Amino acid sequence: MQKVKKIETYNSNSDTVVTIGTFDGVHVGHQKIIKRLVNTAKREGLKSVILTFFPHPRMVLQKDSSIKLINTIDERSKIMDDLGLDYLLVKKFTQAFSRLSAEDFVKNILVDKLHAKKVIIGYDHRFGRNRNADINDLKVFGESYGFEVEEISVQDVDDVSVSSTKIRKALLDGNIKKANKYLGYPFMLTGKVVKGKGLGNQWGFPTANIVIQEDYKLIPKHGSYVVNASIDNNLVFGMMNIGTNPTVDGTSESIEVHFFNFNKNIYNKTIQINLLHRLRDEIKFESVEALKAQLLKDRDTSLNYVKAHFN
Incomplete structure (x- = not known):
């Protein structure tokens, strides 16, 4: 084309x-x-x-x-x-x-x-x-x-x-299953990987922070999602959070992806993140330890989803 x-x-x-x-x-x-x-x-x-x-x-x-x-x-x-x-x-x-x-x-x-x-x-x-x-x-x-x-x-x-x-409404409601059914493919977010605050790395969940240049691009409802991306021709799965990180008193919106079994340097790369499944809403936890415990649960849930749908 x-x-x-x-x-x-x-x-x-x-x-x-x-x-x-x-x-x-x-x-x-x-x-x-x-x-x-x-x-x-x-x-x-x-x-x-x-x-x-x-x-x-x-x-x-x-x-x-x-x-x-x-x-x-x-x-x-x-x-x-x-x-x-x-x-x-x-x-x-x-x-x-x-x-x-x-x-x-x-x-x-x-x-x-x-x-x-x-x-x-x-x-x-x-x-x-x-x-x-x-x-x-x-x-x-x-x-x-x-x-x-x-x-x-x-x-x-x-x-x-x-x-x-209808698709825009489904995405804003966090109904990624309905949106993807209507689209016929996974909804995507495309952006550049930039350095963040490094908090995820301290907690054992290093993340790629994604910045989307186009201000007209719809961002789905805040929360956590199972995702994948093709990086250097390899399909990599992970979990993504869209939100403000309220547990650590964050205020600005960020998009952060933790890829499973992945440790390559991808700073400044532009990557396409495909949203596969919604895990949960973003909430403010009582402590960082409570957040870390939830992230471990999210990882297990995500890996089980990937195993059930992509193996």
């Missing part, structure tokens, strides 16, 4: 089949659409293209900087790459772009830029200035500009009954 960070630099003359959307989470519903896109492209001798937008339109139009996304744009790209897509095109979403008329969007982007011969789109898709055009308008444009519109029906969407909104 080729990822084009700026659609303006896309210069292929190949005819394409296109779908359009934010695709936050690239969940099982999105995957169904993308597989349909890829299969159609192969069958009809076209290139498969996803046109996505970044930043999220709500961040731009509603000044809603509080919205958190399931994936960073790089995570989204990585997931799509595994689905056999030819091109992921990222269009920077701006106020000016939002004012583009529906017909200008169709002519300038879908037809002139992407050479679309088919557009696969949801029955409820809206586009153009003030989102005033719908799939019926798109079909009319298709007749004028020579492309076909294939509708993703309400039944196709309802069969999956998944939405990015």
